[in-house]
Amino acid sequence: MVWIAILVVIIVIAALGAYWWYISQPTTPAPVSKVISIAWTEGPEFDFIQGKLPQFQTQTGITVNFQKIPRAHIIERLMLEMLSPTPTIDGTVLYVLEAPSLAATGGLVDLYTYKSKSKWISEGFYQDQLEMLEFNGSLYYVPSLWNGALILFYRTDLFASTTLKQAFRTQYGEDLTVPTTPEQLLKVAKFFNDQGYIGIHLQMTTSEMGAGAYTFYPPLAFYYGGGIYNDTTAKITCNSTGSVQALEYLLNLAQYAQPTYLEDGTFEAQTAVMQGQTGGKQLAMADQWSYMYPMLPDATQPWNISERIFPQQPDMLGVAILKNSPKKDYVWQFVNWTNSFEIVKGTTLATPKAPCRSDVTNDPEVRSNYWVNVILNSYGGHKKITPTIKNPHATEIYEAMMKRLHEGFTDPDARTNPHAVAQRVLDALYEDIARIIKY
C-alpha cells in the first residue's frame, strides 16, 4: 500500500515537472495570423459596425473577433492583458475616463505614430475632440463611438400653454421661453415646480461614473470659472469660488427635480421622458442624452429639444491598440476603418450623437437632421467640451467627487443654506484629492 501511494506521488510530481518543462521550452514564433481580437461592448453603434464588418474583412483579409465585455469592466480586463506577455486582446474600446490610467501605463499605441495630428485634422477630424483625448502629446483613440451629447428636452405643449405663459408673465414680468442660461433654467424650473409640475428631470446619481452627477458638476464648475483639479498646474481647484457657485447652483436646481434624481438611471430617465411624467407628476423639462431624440415621436407627450444649458464632459469611446499585441498593424487598419467617413456617418445616424468628423457633419443626409446643430452646439460648438482630469488617479478623484457631491445633495441644510453646504463638502473634497495625489 505504501509503495502504491509513493508511486502515485511520484507520478503526479513527474507529470507536473514534465508540464513545467514543456511550457518553459522556447518556441519558434508562429507567423502572425491575420486574426485580431478586440475587447468590444454592446450598443447600436457596435451593432452597426458588426453589420459592416464583412466589408472590412473582405477588403483587408483581416478577421476580427469581438470579445464582448460589459463596458464598465473592460478596464479590469485590460490591466491584466497589459501585464501579460502573451495578450489575448489586440485592441479595445476605451472610455475617456479610463484613458488616463491606461495611457499612463505606457501600454497603448500612440496613434500619432501612424498618422500625424495635422493629417487627422486635414481629414476632417475635429481638433478640439482629438485634443480632449491627448495625453502628453500622444493620442490613443479617436471618439468614433459614443460621443453622445446631453441636450435639453422640453414639453412643447407646456411652453405653448396660454395659461402657463400668462402665469409666468404675472410672476416674472417676462415671456415664458425655453431657457438658454443656467439662471433662466433655474427660474423656469422653479416656475413649473410652483405650478405643480416636475420642473426638470435630472439624472444625478452619484454611483455611476461617466453619468449622473459627473455630467453636471465638473462642467458647471468649469462654466463658473472653477474646476476640480488642474493637471497643468497640479493645483486642486475644487473649492474655488466658481466650483462652490456651481454646487450651490445644483443644490438649488435639485429642489425642482424629481424626488429620485439621485437614484434614476438611464431606464428611469427614458421612461419618464416617454411618459412625460414621473412619480405621478407631469414633467416640464429633462436634461438627457441625445440618443433619446428618435424615440420622441412615440412619447405620450409632445417634446422638442434644444441646446444644453451648460457645457458638458466628453463622452468619448473609441478603439485603442495594445502595445504588447504582435498584430498592432492589423489593429491599426481596423481602427482606421472604424474612423472612416462611412463608419462615422453610420454610427452618428445610428444613435444619434455628435460626429467626430466635420465631413460627416456636412454630409447632406446627416445635415438634414434637426438634431445635428442642437447636438454639436451643445457639444463643442456654443458650449465647449469640458476637459477631464488627465491624471492616473483620475478615477479615484472623480469617485471622491461623487461621494462628496452626494453628501451635499443629502445634507439637511442643502435647501436652506446651499452656499455653506457647498463650501463644506468641497473643502472636504479638497482634503480627499490632496490625500489621493499625495499617496
Add this chain to the structure above:
Amino acid sequence: MRKISGSPLTKEAMIGFLMVTPALAILAIVYFYPLFYNVDLSFSRWPITEGLSKYYVGLDNYQNLFTSGDFQKVLGNTVFFTVTSVPLEFFLGLGLALLLTKEIKGKNAFTTLLSLPMIVAPVIAALAWRWFYQFDFGALNYLLSFVGVKPILWVSDVNIAMYSVIIADVWTTTPFMMLILYAGLQMIPIQLYEAAKIDGASQWQIFWHVTLPSLRTVLVVALMIRTIDAFTKLFDMVYVITGGGPGYATQVLPIYAYKVGLNFFDLGRGAAISMITLMFSAIMVAVILIARSSWRK
C-alpha cells in the same frame, strides 16, 4: 498500529499523508500561493497606472487605510451589516426550522417554498430586489400604496439603503440557516424530549435546556459560515442593488477592496483591505468559538 522503522509515523499515517500530498500540492498552488502573494502585496505599492514596478512600503497601506475616513465608514458598514443580518437570519432560520419539526399539512411543499431563495443565483435575486425596491415602478411601493404609505426611496435614501440590502440578504440566506438548523433538530434523540416531558418541563424549558444545547455544534457551524460569508463575501447583493451607494452608505469591504484594487488600480491598498477583511472575520469566528467553549463549561 505498526510504526515504520526510524519514523515517528505509523504505516497508516504515512499512507494517509502520502495520499493527501497531491491534493495539498494543488491547494498550495491555488490557495496558499495567492494568499501569501496577497500578504506580500499588502506591504507593497505597485503603481501600475504609472508604469512603475512594485516596491515595499512596510505598513503604509494599513496606516493609510486606518486613518482614512472612507475606510472607517466602510468597515463600520460591514460590521453593522454582519451583526444585524446574521442574528436576523439566525432567529428567522431557527423559528422556521422549529416550525418544520411540527407535523403540519403540506410540510414538504412549505419546505421547498422556503428554500427557494437559496436556490436562486444571488445576482438574479439581487436584480429582482432592485426592481422590487424601484421607486416609481417597484412592487414594494405599489403594495404599500394600498395601505396609504407614500413611496419610499428604498435604495437612494442614505438612512434606508443599508436596511434594504439587509432585508434582501436575509431573504436570500435565511433558508440556509433554516435547513442547517432543521438538520440539526432532526438529530436530537426523541428520548430527550420524552424524558423532559416526563419530568414536567414546559415548552420553553424543553427548548432552553434540551433543544438549544443539543443544537450547539450545528448552531456554531451555521453562525460561523454565515458570519464569514456576510463579512467577506457580501458583494453581489450590494453591487447589484445599490452599487455601494448612495454615497458610501452601503459600501462594504469586499466592494471597497474591488474598487480600490481594480478601479483605482491601487493593488497594494486593495490587498491590505482584503487582509484586514480576513483578520476581522477570523476575530469574529474566534469570538464565536470562545463563546461556544464557555457555553460548554
